[in-house]
Amino acid sequence: MTTLFKYSSREYCHENTIVQLSDIKIGGPRIVIIAGPCTVESQENLMATAKVVKVNGANILRGGAFKTRTSPDSFQGMGEDGLKLLSEVRQEFLLPIVTEVIDANDIPLISEYADMLQVGSRNMQNTALLKALGKTNLPIILKRGFGCTVKEWLAAADYILAGGNSQVVLCERGIRTFEDSTRFSLDILSVPVVKQLSHLPLIVDPSHAAGQASYVPAVAKAAIAAGADGLLIEVNISPENALVDGKQALDEAAFAKLIPELHKIARAVGRLWCEPLR
Ligand code: PEP
Numbered sequence: 001m002t003t004l005f006k007y008s009s010r011e012y013c014h015e016n017t018i019v020q021l022s023d024i025k026i027g028g029p030r031i032v033i034i035a036g037p038c039t040v041e042s043q044e045n046l047m048a049t050a051k052v053v054k055v056n057g058a059n060i061l062r063g064g065a066f067k068t069r070t071s072p073d074s075f076q077g078m079g080e081d082g083l084k085l086l087s088e089v090r091q092e093f094l095l096p097i098v099t100e101v102i103d104a105n106d107i108p109l110i111s112e113y114a115d116m117l118q119v120g121s122r123n124m125q126n127t128a129l130l131k132a133l134g135k136t137n138l139p140i141i142l143k144r145g146f147g148c149t150v151k152e153w154l155a156a157a158d159y160i161l162a163g164g165n166s167q168v169v170l171c172e173r174g175i176r177t178f179e180d181s182t183r184f185s186l187d188i189l190s191v192p193v194v195k196q197l198s199h200l201p202l203i204v205d206p207s208h209a210a211g212q213a214s215y216v217p218a219v220a221k222a223a224i225a226a227g228a229d230g231l232l233i234e235v236n237i238s239p240e241n242a243l244v245d246g247k248q249a250l251d252e253a254a255f256a257k258l259i260p261e262l263h264k265i266a267r268a269v270g271r272l273w274c275e276p277l278r
């Protein structure tokens with residue numbers, strides 16, 4: 001048994017954990033696609049983006065209502081109004097929703113609207129938040145801190161698991177290195193490393209690592225080839241008008257082109273495709 005992490009280790013749990021939201025199972029043979037705008041910015045944009053996401057076969061819609069921005073002067077999200085828009089879209093398109101939680105006090109409010117909660121990279125070691133999430137039974141995406149090792153990430157997952165919540169999906173989103181031609185360096189090797197060390201499902205977010213939409217398809221495909229259980233991709237119907245992360249968002253054409261390519265890669269590595277809810 002390793003010392004840094006325990007509950008997330010393969011020694012502790014021999015069976016792969018499956019995280020389930022309605023009919024969607026993350027961590028099984030099927031690849032799950034989570035897509036949507038970085039941030040909920042308007043009803044019009046969210047509805048139109050959700051339609052593109054749904055039509056092209058994504059399984060879960062993402063969109064931030066509470067954001068952790070590097071600067072306090074940047075747009076911090078629409079808060080509860082954003083959650084309300086997400087839940088409208090959920091009904092309209094039968095898409096489960098994942099949205100970020102940045103404060104343990106917001107968990108009851110967010111869980112009224114969302115099916116899954118995301119812990120962002122900057123909060124991976126916010127142990128008060130992790131402990132509070134451990135007391136819920138909500139499915140959680142735990143993003144890797146961009147300055148953290150795989151073992152520290154698994155130890156962070158332990159905080160949620162130790163509280164009794166087994167529904168944790170890890171998300172690799174790139175780490176900070178000396179390389180400055182991309183926003184972060186996607187640690188593709190963390191995919192086989194995590195798969196070897198842990199029973200938890202793992203998805204990859206190519207968007208925040210790349211920082212630029214044109215790089216996203218290549219690394220999205222690499223992630224599936226490497227053994228990820230799914231992808232979290234930023235998509236926006238109008239990336240040029242987005243207040244947050246527009247540069248890295250795929251537009252409709254790019255997302256529509258990528259999905260059939262991912263199907264091919266998934267098939268080549270013996271994975272199945274998760275059909276969206278109807
Ligand atoms: C996001 O998913 O929009 C986000 C802020 O990601 P990260 O926490 O990985 O930077």
Ligand code: MN
Nearest residue numbers: 038234244245
């Ligand atoms: Mn973003």
